[in-house]
Amino acid sequence: MPKLNPVVAEVTARIVERSRETRADYLRRMDAARDHGVARAKLSCANWAHAFAGQTVADKLTAMGGKQPNIGIVTAYNDMLSAHQPFERFPAVIREAAREAGATAQVAGGTPAMCDGVTQGRPGMELSLFSRDVIAMSTGVALTHDAFDSVICLGVCDKIVPGLFMGSLAFGHLPVIFAPAGPMPSGIPNAEKARVRALYAQNRIGRAELLESEIGSYHSPGTCTFYGTANSNQMMMEIAGLHMPSTAFVHPETGLRDALTAAAAKRAVELARTGQGRMADVIDEKSIVNMIVALLATGGSTNHAIHLVAMARSAGVLIDWTDMDQLSSVTPLLARVYPNGSADVNAFQAAGGVAFVARELANAGNIHADVQTIMGPGIHHYFQEPSLVDGELVWRDGVVDSLDTDILRPASDPFDREGGLRLVQGDLGRAVIKVSAVKPENRIVEAPAAVFETQEDALQAFKDGRLDRDVIVVLRFQGPKANGMPELHSLSPALGVLQDKGFKVAFVTDGRMSGASGKTPAAIHVSPEALAGGLLSRVQDGDIIRLDPEAGVLTTVGVDLSSRAPASRSPDHASGSSWGYGRELFGAFRHVVSTAEEGASVCFAAPAGGGATWSDTQPDPNVLDRAVDA
Template sequence: MHPGLVEVTERLRLRSQVSRSAYLRQMAEAAGLPRGRRKLSCGNLAHAMAACQPVDKDRLRMMDEVNVGMVTAYNDMLSAHQPYEHFPEQIRQALRAFGATGQVAGGVPAMCDGVTQGEPGMELSLVSRDVIAMGTAVALSHNMFDAALCLGVCDKIVPGLLMGALRFGHLPIVFVPAGPMPSGLPNSEKAAVRERYAEGKASRAELLQAESESYHSAGTCTFYGTANTNQILLEAMGLQLPGASFVQPDSPLRAALTVHAAEQAARLARAGQGSMASILDEKALINALVLLLATGGSTNLTLHLVAIGQCAGLQLRWEDMDALSKIVPSIARMYPNGRADINQFQAAGGTAWLFRQLLEAGLLHEEVQTVAGPGLSRYTTEPVLLDGALVWREGPQQSLDNDILRTWQQPFAAEGGLRLVTGNLGRGVIKVSAVAPEHRRVSAPCRLFESQQAFVEAFQAGQLEQDLVAVLRFQGPAANGMPELHKLTPYLSLLQDRGFKVALVTDGRMSGASGKVPAVIHLCPEAAAAGPLARLMDGDLLCVDAEAGTLKVMIDGAQWANRPTAVQAQPIRRGWGRELFGFMRAAASPAEQGGSTFTASLAMADGGAGE
């Protein structure tokens, strides 16, 4: 194994000793209690099975039989989650045939960042992750279940399900994907229409047509954003079946994988094996981080992996990500880092290729537990139907498209492209895998904005035709819930294409599909916490150096220290339900601690944060 991987993993283990031990002790105590419904009174049990079919009631009375709870993020407004509409009945039937039972334990909200980008509702996006975690906990709190299935795919939904499920880590828990939509209009062509629209050279009708040809049917969006990053990372953690992520909805193979996931959850429960706490340990969390880096995945995961780790008693840090990024090569290219979409990635070799390459390079922990059994080498296989039966065969030995997948010896880049950025404006992260080397260093005057709309209006008024560092502040977890700032992407790209040196600096988030303009994001401390961003003034010279990992305001130290601190113009967020979440914004941890409302309570429950 690569010594750098071993070193980072060991640092994580040592840092987490206190909190991880407390977490495992809590899970052991839960596992030591009568399993599932066996502890319930007759009245409790009667309530829980009142609506079940007679065959299910008979089995639920048999205390040795397994009952599997389903937590579903179904709604038919999200294309990625619409296929889940029929999963519960399919799973119930599969479990009956297996001699077990299944019940929908509860549903969790599933909002779509693609619908809310640039809208007030986007300010609920990150906090919805914690709401989903709480909803998952409420669903599983009924203590009816011997195992669970989590049905979710997209941005905050998988992290939220993970965070909630981890507090029931004494159970086997399997994640069940729904699959990507078929390929539509190529993402690069869609982006070109967006840029033309931003310039006023394309009509709204042309833009809507392009968007509709790209997002056109049930299934996950095909670009490599947060949703598809989630799926690869679930496999890396061993919580999803090998090769299950990118099989399209409504296909016979997808149906077979869903049935097998249900059976596997019941099988693990019967054997008393495969608890989530035994699977998601420091090695599994590091494996997920390696896959994030090797594929140029979503920057949103720099928040989510930290928050997920906390729910398992693991204290992951941005320094761990930065250290691993220096040794993990970039071996996959999908839009926005390349031209391919997720279906083309799957056809070129998919996750089986990734796992084989990274295991060969010594950059993954092979000796881990997974829902498919011991050993990550199981994930070098891919599922197929052979005479109608689901089997796993060895994945491709060679990349079928070197523009999409390359060997670890001949990668697209020697590093993972995710960097920790530090300086006198704080600490943040930058993703450079889609940024050309000539654009990675920008020194220019800054222009301050407190909303995306203000930036767009300045662009449309012709005020930004110059070298520029756009600063979007008061966009952090405490300020307004940390919305994605994807609306800025076409405008910043246009300025860069016109020959200007352009960068973005923000305490907010960028899209999970962060693109070709250098963006220092998640800056801590945030402006709402009186961070250095709150002292900037229009025209200050900022230096962004992605290669060196530095961000500086070029100003005399004494003058900087005496600068007044700006105050958020609209600290109370009203309308579109935002006022209901004020207490969560007030409790949110800084971005580098996951932007989570649970950080403090988990630290108390798990005995502190380690070191």
């Protein structure tokens, strides 16, 4: 393999040094758990009998022999998520494959799985980010039975895979495999979907026409086909070495999907027997860097600027937005998938998919090739693709050349020399912005602020015509402590309409945007958040704000924010975010949650093991870096 890019090497070395204590503490705990022995040797006869009381006679006989592995399945199945509906039948496929391998498999437990598409713009969205940590905890509850020798996780969507990942790492002494369900077939073209949404935002069509378009987009079992957080999850699980290779974007209801699910089960049995491929070894500083780079190279979801921090922390690895920004500066943008282009993930897969991306990044020296995976040492395993030949699963090398250079390009001729995510900072704090879908002429905006506390107020101002001008829409009190940090994708069509009218438009918020957010520049995840003392709370209508991702700048112009008192959150908004739709159950989460750049997590509000603290490892939010030179 070519020599590693020096910036990638430098960032990795910095992460290793920063994580020295926390990573060592994590590995000590995983080694201790491994040394306690295999599951079937630890449980008493009564424990083991309870674990298999509801199983078939054949499985009981296998289990009671005390020599064969038992796979624990953690499933996020429900019928509400089209991506998770196929998981209803996966446990049966896994159990049968385990039996063929002389082992057993059980559903260890289930996790909640919210559909952000259903809760978008609704009060339930305020539980969405917190659901990730609930999923991590419920994964821990499932696996704490300690009756398993390896694990298969069934999850696809936005918070579910990060939560399963975090929870599984608490059992990193075991091999863990993620088995995806795959995307739904393509529906109406993404450009047409965006056009209809823009027409509805302008009151030029009615709800019936909008609903017809949306049903044409989201129409069957499988993942939504745009490249949002769910499909970014799947790409990263492959690059991390936790999938069977090239399994992310195989359709659910196919013979190939079932064969891959069965292969994952048999691989989990093999890893349990050999004692190889434990998750603690697969996920380390190098694999985390690989995940970040692959996300940047494909223009993936901004939600992972938060999720990846929490996911890495679960393995004792400490990363921050500066790491992501520096990696982005040397990562070629290889993919254009909606919302960064017109193609969907099915077209991405047909053009070469993750196997092509993995090979290109490795050959260009942008990712670490010498990583551990569930397939064995080396990222080269993920250059392969599966197919069925006479009913048998066969692995072949993936395509060497992109089959559609409008969707996928080689590292030697990328869409852009830099990745899709950048850090911006200044007197308003630190934030991230996804620029891969924003045209260069729209990226830099200096305009008066229009300040709001709710999406509803901002949308009403749009409908009233009060935003028909150059404007930076500021939506504050949307951070994790304020209301759980909901996605604010409902504003995207309105902002896009303003931009299409020729206005200079941008969005600044301490909340999140959807993984589907696109063409309008948006500085999101502003940290510190307004409720926690961030200076976003001192911005007023009419203040001039400059957002310049090219220079890494997010700052007010000609304003001394330090001389102002912070604005108070409106009582109605504060109380409304505290109760109803289950929000009253999460008051403790809002109280202890860490900042966005710390992963917005309650699981790791303070580091374990007495190692480095978050304050020791996080950058000073007032350090301006590139902004100083601007």
